[in-house]
Amino acid sequence: MAPILKISGLSKVYDSGFTALKSVDLEIDKGEIFALLGPNGAGKTTLISIICGLVSPSGGTVVADGHDVIRDYRAARAMIGLVPQELTTDSFETVWATVSFSRGLFGKPKNPAHIEKVLKALSLYDKRDSKVMTLSGGMKRRVLIAKALAHEPEILFLDEPTAGVDVELRRDMWNVVRELRDGGVTIILTTHYIEEAEEMADRVGIINKGELMLVEDKAELMRKLGRKQLRLTLHEPLGALPEALADHGLELGKDGTEIVYTYDSQGERTGITTLLSDLSQNGIRFKDLDTSQSTLEEIFVNLVRNQQ
Numbered sequence: 001m002a003p004i005l006k007i008s009g010l011s012k013v014y015d016s017g018f019t020a021l022k023s024v025d026l027e028i029d030k031g032e033i034f035a036l037l038g039p040n041g042a043g044k045t046t047l048i049s050i051i052c053g054l055v056s057p058s059g060g061t062v063v064a065d066g067h068d069v070i071r072d073y074r075a076a077r078a079m080i081g082l083v084p085q086e087l088t089t090d091s092f093e094t095v096w097a098t099v100s101f102s103r104g105l106f107g108k109p110k111n112p113a114h115i116e117k118v119l120k121a122l123s124l125y126d127k128r129d130s131k132v133m134t135l136s137g138g139m140k141r142r143v144l145i146a147k148a149l150a151h152e153p154e155i156l157f158l159d160e161p162t163a164g165v166d167v168e169l170r171r172d173m174w175n176v177v178r179e180l181r182d183g184g185v186t187i188i189l190t191t192h193y194i195e196e197a198e199e200m201a202d203r204v205g206i207i208n209k210g211e212l213m214l215v216e217d218k219a220e221l222m223r224k225l226g227r228k229q230l231r232l233t234l235h236e237p238l239g240a241l242p243e244a245l246a247d248h249g250l251e252l253g254k255d256g257t258e259i260v261y262t263y264d265s266q267g268e269r270t271g272i273t274t275l276l277s278d279l280s281q282n283g284i285r286f287k288d289l290d291t292s293q294s295t296l297e298e299i300f301v302n303l304v305r306n307q308q
């Protein structure tokens with residue numbers, strides 16, 4: 001299947017001379033949720049801004065469903081919805097008026113049935129006659145999404161969709177995004193919250209210092225780079241680990257009452273059987289054990305740190 005968005009060799013050098021993007025290549029498939037992760041200043045907003053035609057690239061191309069975002073700007077832009085971080089305008093307008101207005105900006109004929117569908121999908125229909133300024137923060141975020149969907153885009157960009165919102169609202173937003181995807185919209189979101197990518201994304205891209213370091217299926221990424229840890233709670237605390245166990249690369253924690261063994265869950269051998277028998281030979285007994293898998297956050301932090 002041809003990608004719905006194809007970014008090739010995209011670079012951006014700002015007038016100041018600062019290189020914000022270095023030859024980024026990325027293809028997005030129709031109907032996926034793609035999360036773009038990166039620390040502050042990594043180039044996420046620059047990338048989205050180029051795709052949406054708000055910033056001009058220094059090199060490379062972006063094609064949205066067959067339309068080049070520069071040569072064929074109008075057609076490309078009509079494919080794309082952008083949900084910015086902040087609600088900037090329209091506060092005195094009603095929900096209905098502001099969302100309808102957004103559709104008009106793309107030169108699309110009025111379509112009250114579509115506006116109604118969007119408002120209903122976002123649970124905003126009951127609020128259609130309310131002024132935007134009277135809505136709660138969560139409802140305002142929904143209005144931003146409704147505005148971005150008013151012209152029936154096929155690709156929706158969400159720039160930090162849940163920055164600064166509470167946990168309950170964040171989960172609520174995640175459900176909204178999933179429902180949109182189920183309705184056929186391709187979703188690309190940027191986020192600082194790695195938990196958000198872990199929860200929602202089909203694929204994850206990690207950008208740092210203008211370079212796309214890695215693009216991977218989320219589950220595959222966690223499988224490949226994830227490490228497992230086995231924690232053993234000891235019967236008797238240890239002052240130090242016996243020399244005989246040095247090869248296992250163990251860590252002694254919690255005042256000597258816990259041994260932590262890190263292993264590669266994908267490896268041929270985990271080494272657990274040998275470890276347990278070596279522990280027993282050295283008279284170390286444990287009363288409890290549990291295992292944990294590294295999170296996307298740990299993977300991300302390691303990757304970015306290694307690139308410093």
Ligand SMILES: Nc1ncnc2c1ncn2[C@@H]1O[C@H](COP(=O)(O)OP(=O)(O)OP(=O)(O)O)[C@@H](O)[C@H]1O
Pocket residue numbers: 014015016018019020038039040041042043044045046047
């Ligand atoms: N107009 C500009 N002129 C010069 N440098 C800029 C301009 N806009 C952005 N930059 C720089 O480009 C880099 C990337 O910025 P960008 O906003 O794309 O990052 P980001 O990943 O979106 O960060 P954040 O998560 O903080 O929004 C930053 O170092 C920023 O200072």
